[in-house]
Each structure stands twice: as structure tokens, then as C-alpha cells.
Amino acid sequence: MLGLAESPLSSVAGKASWHQQGVSDLTPYQYYELRGETWYCLVQTGDLGNPGLQAAIDGGLPYAQIGNLLLPWTTGEPYYQDTYDQQTDRLAGVVQQIATTATLTVTAGEKPLGVLAVALFEPLPWTRTYRAVLETTVRSLSLALERAEQASQFEEERAALMAFTAFTEQVGNETEELALVRRAMALLQDIGPFDVSYFELQDEAYQIRAWTRGFPEETLVHTGGPADWPSFAQAAAARQATFVDDWNDERREILQTGAYGAVAFQPFFHAEQVSSMLVMAARSTQCWSERDKGVFRAVGRSLSLALERAEQARQLAAQRDALDARSQELTAANEELEAFAYSASHDLRTPVRHVMGFTELAKRALEATPNDKVSQSLDVVQTAAVRMNTLIDAMLTLSRTVQHSLVFKKTALSDLVVQAQRDVGLEFGQHPVRWQIQPLPQVLGDPDLLQQVMTNLLGNAVKYSRTREASVVRVWAEDHGAEWAVSVRDNGVGFDPHHAQKLFGMFQRLHSQREFEGTGVGLATVRRIVLKHGGRISATGEVGEGATFTFTLPKPR
Missing domain, CATH: 3.30.565.10 (Histidine kinase-like ATPase, C-terminal domain)
Incomplete structure (x- = not known):
């Protein structure tokens, strides 16, 4: 095994037997997978016959330079060279011993996974029989890899579901933010030896709010960092969990974190803006497994839902408190208004009765010495008093309706x-x-x-x-x-x-x-x-x- 750590897919490739029928002495073999812009050899059998070539392969090969890998990868068709052209891979000086090559794409379902390369030190025409043997072997390998990937996905889904269920059961009705975060951290530490930390974005800078036991306090992340930290910004832009293999603290501009081999980031959002970040770091591996990715995603989704629920609960509590206070104010105001209306209407009846009474007395006095003008004026006053009394009755009716x-x-x-x-x-x-x-x-x-x-x-x-x-x-x-x-x-x-x-x-x-x-x-x-x-x-x-x-x-x- 060379290059990157073994994955479930490359493990199956390594266990496959290539020594079949008339090509049993065709050596060596390599299985490559593409990571970013680099080909990494995950499985190798036999000796390449040149230490320089071995070193170049161990360090990773540039994607666009290696024609023997690029052609089958982009076309999906096997690429055979009865006589190897040394310019194909631009590795002059370290491939003189290679005489014949064949490269075939390995797939899982419809998805290309990698490329199998066969190199011979002696010239050999690729006859129909040899090609059939190689292509049948690659198809068998593809089926095996597909089954392995399905098994890996099943394990990832099972682990993610267990993590989701465990977190949901643990948090219950908890609504305190840091309590929820610490429960998520504890669950992540249960699946592996990881350091987990939680950052909040405040005033355009990330401030650490919680971390697991054993998290090195001498790291600079304890002092916080800018909102445009590359890895933090990448996760925020992706709006989902992101995983970084082969962690490099200088390249990632988070110094004093070189002890870690792989780091994962889960962003959380409030009102469509990133608000916080959960970070999980591994010292024991350079590459995240699918299971660890699945669990981290599941816990991240669970925590996101829990944080949203907690925020909604806080908002509802605040709204309820404000509504209760407003309701009390309105109740008090209504009581005062009703008391005023009742008191005012009763207090107004006395002067209205006096007006009506004295108007009636004045009209009787005019009977002895009639005066039409005065009588008309008294009629106007009496009508106004009656209307005033009617308005008072209406106010009392409205007040009684409210009460x-x-x-x-x-x-x-x-x-x-x-x-x-x-x-x-x-x-x-x-x-x-x-x-x-x-x-x-x-x-x-x-x-x-x-x-x-x-x-x-x-x-x-x-x-x-x-x-x-x-x-x-x-x-x-x-x-x-x-x-x-x-x-x-x-x-x-x-x-x-x-x-x-x-x-x-x-x-x-x-x-x-x-x-x-x-x-x-x-x-x-x-x-x-x-x-x-x-x-x-x-x-x-x-x-x-x-x-x-x-x-x-x-x-x-």
C-alpha cells in the first residue's frame, strides 16, 4: 500500500487477484484514484524497476500530465499500448524499463472510481484474449467495489441514524445553546479520538465558546480569528459540512494546529447569515472515513435543528412575555377607561337633569307671560339636554357591552x-x-x-x-x-x-x-x-x- 491511507474501496482493490489465465506474469499493477488535481496510487503489486519512478508515484502524479491515466478516465474506454510511448506520461528518464502498458477505468455503477494500470518490462501484443481477461477482471473488480461502496454507504447511514437518534434522545427539550453544543461534542468524541470546538461569529470575528477536554489551550484558535479564515469561509460558502484531509496549518492560516491530520467544519446559520461553526479535528488520521463523515453530518444536522428550535423557543418566550405585559397594560387601560366612562356618564346625568328641570320650570313660568323667542330658545336647550341624555345612555350601553x-x-x-x-x-x-x-x-x-x-x-x-x-x-x-x-x-x-x-x-x-x-x-x-x-x-x-x-x-x- 502506497500514498494515502487505505479506504474501503482501495482495500477491495488490493484484495482482488489479477494473476489470471495467460497474463499471470504481467507485473507490476497499480490502482489510482483522483484526489483534486492529483493521481494517488492506493494499491500496488510488484516492483516498478526504478526508484525515481516509485518516488514520483508515491508523491502523487499531476492529473493532466499522465496520459495513460487521463485517457481511460475521460473516455471510459481501456487504453492499450503494445509499445509504450514514453512521452505519454511525460516521465522521461524513469520509465525506460517499461515496454508495454494497459490502463482501464474502474467504476461503481455509472460512477468512475479509479484507474487500473498494468506495466510490462517485455514487449507483448495485447491480443483479444489478453484484453478480454483484463476487462473481465476489471468488471469483477468494479462489481466488488460497487458492493463495497454500498456496504460503506449502509454503514455510514446506520452510523448517522444512530448518532441522530442518540443526540435527539439526549437533548430532549433542552433549549440552552451551549448545553446543546456540549452534548453534540460528547457524542462526537464517543465515535473516535477527536478534538471538538465550537465558535460563534461576533463582530466579524470567530470567538471560541466551547471545547472538549484535551483540546490544546495553547493553540491560537483560543484567541479567535477573522470571519475570512479560509476553512471557515469555505464551509460557510458551501452551507454544509466540509472535510479537509491532509491538514496543513500554514496553508490554512490557522497556526499551531499542525498536530492534526484532518479537520471537519459544520456551519450554522441565523437569518440566512452564518452565526457559528462546529469544528472536529483528528490527530490519528490524514483522511476522513465515510463513517466519520456520516456521523459528523448527522450530528451537525441534529444540532442545527436543535439550535433552531432553541432560538424559536427563546423568541416565543420573549413574544409571550411581551404579549403578557401588553395584555396586562391593555387590561389596566380598559379597566380605567370603563371606570371613567361609567363615572363620567353618571356624573353627567346630574347637570343634565338640572338643565332639563330648570328648562321645564322656565317654560311653565312663560305660560303666564308668553314670549315666543324665549320659548324657542328653551326648546333648543331642552332638545340638547335630551340628546345629551341619549348619548349618556349610549355610553353606558357600550361600557356594559365591554364588561x-x-x-x-x-x-x-x-x-x-x-x-x-x-x-x-x-x-x-x-x-x-x-x-x-x-x-x-x-x-x-x-x-x-x-x-x-x-x-x-x-x-x-x-x-x-x-x-x-x-x-x-x-x-x-x-x-x-x-x-x-x-x-x-x-x-x-x-x-x-x-x-x-x-x-x-x-x-x-x-x-x-x-x-x-x-x-x-x-x-x-x-x-x-x-x-x-x-x-x-x-x-x-x-x-x-x-x-x-x-x-x-x-x-x-
Whole structure:
């Protein structure tokens, strides 16, 4: 065995028997694999007959220079030379003893793995029989290598699955970052004598945060390093685990790490940017095995998922804390607002009652000495006081709606509409109304509050369409899957759609009191009730074209 450490594939190649039939004395043989831009001889039998040639092969051969390897590798076809051309491999001076050569590509499935080279010191034509023997042998070797690769992949997958399962079982619900990292490090040390370290990228520099026992503290990595460390930057750019064989600390610009033969890097990301790096280093090998690669990848993926979960848990906890604080603030603000509304409305009743009382006394006094102008002024004051009292009642109604605890029951919307029709009939007397009521569903909600919603919407529909010869009010519901959408449409005066959101504000009105009476609190109350039920309300319309109000109610889960 020469050159690099033995791999499972080269091991199978080394065990294959080339001495078959009429070519049993064809020696020596070499099996080459390409690593980067260099051919390495992984298996050799026999003597090459020249120490200089042996030294050149042991050091690795340039990819593009060695024609005997390049031609079968690129074409996939065997390359035979009955008379070896010494210019083929540009190794003049060390290949004079070679007379005849043959090189054949070794594959696993459809993938080329390496090249088998045969060299003879005596001229020998490659007859059809000799070629058949060599090509059959290479096919047998290819099948053996394919089986070995499948076995290696199976072992890698099994080891990776065991590592993934072990890490998942160990971390449980752990969300502390360094605790997760240390568990991953311990698992990696269980599979081999590796030094493992963890770096975080802070202020454009990597800072070491954790390392395994035995990690040499005299190495410069303990002081950190720049974000463009070559190996770190390579892993970050690849966005996956990367493996470096034949580690060279000077070439990699990480000094005082020359004791290591192979190093692996696993990057982690946050918001698409690299945030940290897990590094595993081996002193006992120059080349990572497929099993070690598989385990490192599996642990890296597991740790990545665990770190993401931990970050999500931290974000959710922060959001929950912020939401709790905001909820407490809103609860306190609502309580203060409700207390103010209740207190203000009660405090306002006394002066309003005084105004109404003294106005009535003044009007009685005028009966003895009538004065039309004064009487008209008193009527205006009395009307304003009555309206003020109505506004106070509306404020109290809204306050009670906010304070009202919901009592959810199965409620038939059709029953609520029938009651609302009765209420509207009492309010608007003989004004003709053509009702168009489509089948309505049962919903889950507070029947008392939902009655206010339907009565208010139907009352508004008639009120704002009473300037028509007859009001036309249509009520229907649509099934939207997770919720019901209930709509009320009229043929009234409508509104400017640019002002739709103002309709649901406290004391917001789009029409004057002389045109249409009201307090501007009704739709605000409707909106509060719908929101308390987990729904939404909206309005659409055009001036002179009527209006449609739609509210949603979630279906029970």
C-alpha cells in the first residue's frame, strides 16, 4: 500500500487477484484514484524497476500530465499500448524499463472510481484474449467495489441514524445553546479520538465558546480569528459540512494546529447569515472515513435543528412575555377607561337633569307671560339636554357591552332576525319594508349580545333607506369554512367608501343629526361585540346606492 491511507474501496482493490489465465506474469499493477488535481496510487503489486519512478508515484502524479491515466478516465474506454510511448506520461528518464502498458477505468455503477494500470518490462501484443481477461477482471473488480461502496454507504447511514437518534434522545427539550453544543461534542468524541470546538461569529470575528477536554489551550484558535479564515469561509460558502484531509496549518492560516491530520467544519446559520461553526479535528488520521463523515453530518444536522428550535423557543418566550405585559397594560387601560366612562356618564346625568328641570320650570313660568323667542330658545336647550341624555345612555350601553362576560350558546340567527324585525317595526311604524331573509345558520355565541348586533344592523338599514318609497333589506349568510359571514344590505343613501372605517368609531357619523338621528355609538357597540366573539366587521357602499354590512363569526372547533 502506497500514498494515502487505505479506504474501503482501495482495500477491495488490493484484495482482488489479477494473476489470471495467460497474463499471470504481467507485473507490476497499480490502482489510482483522483484526489483534486492529483493521481494517488492506493494499491500496488510488484516492483516498478526504478526508484525515481516509485518516488514520483508515491508523491502523487499531476492529473493532466499522465496520459495513460487521463485517457481511460475521460473516455471510459481501456487504453492499450503494445509499445509504450514514453512521452505519454511525460516521465522521461524513469520509465525506460517499461515496454508495454494497459490502463482501464474502474467504476461503481455509472460512477468512475479509479484507474487500473498494468506495466510490462517485455514487449507483448495485447491480443483479444489478453484484453478480454483484463476487462473481465476489471468488471469483477468494479462489481466488488460497487458492493463495497454500498456496504460503506449502509454503514455510514446506520452510523448517522444512530448518532441522530442518540443526540435527539439526549437533548430532549433542552433549549440552552451551549448545553446543546456540549452534548453534540460528547457524542462526537464517543465515535473516535477527536478534538471538538465550537465558535460563534461576533463582530466579524470567530470567538471560541466551547471545547472538549484535551483540546490544546495553547493553540491560537483560543484567541479567535477573522470571519475570512479560509476553512471557515469555505464551509460557510458551501452551507454544509466540509472535510479537509491532509491538514496543513500554514496553508490554512490557522497556526499551531499542525498536530492534526484532518479537520471537519459544520456551519450554522441565523437569518440566512452564518452565526457559528462546529469544528472536529483528528490527530490519528490524514483522511476522513465515510463513517466519520456520516456521523459528523448527522450530528451537525441534529444540532442545527436543535439550535433552531432553541432560538424559536427563546423568541416565543420573549413574544409571550411581551404579549403578557401588553395584555396586562391593555387590561389596566380598559379597566380605567370603563371606570371613567361609567363615572363620567353618571356624573353627567346630574347637570343634565338640572338643565332639563330648570328648562321645564322656565317654560311653565312663560305660560303666564308668553314670549315666543324665549320659548324657542328653551326648546333648543331642552332638545340638547335630551340628546345629551341619549348619548349618556349610549355610553353606558357600550361600557356594559365591554364588561359583559360572554355566555356562549347555540343560537339561531333566524330567531334573532325575527326579534330585530319586531323592534324595527315598533321604531319606524308604518314605513313599508320589504324583507328578503335567506336561510340563516345556527352559530355559537352570546344570544343577548348578538341580538344587539342584528337589531342595530337591521335598524340602521331601515333608518338610512326610509327616504325611499319602500325600504328593501336583504339578510343572508355565507359559509367560509372556518367561519360564517353574515351580511345585511339596504337600498338607502349609502356612504362614501373612503370613509368606511369611520363608521365604527365612537361618535363618528357621516350624516348630520337633521338628516338622520342617532348617537354614533351603535356601530361602535356592534364592532365591540363582534370582536369579542372573535370575528370581524366591514362595510361597503356607494353614495345613493345603499350599503352592505358584513360580520363574521368563527365556527366551533
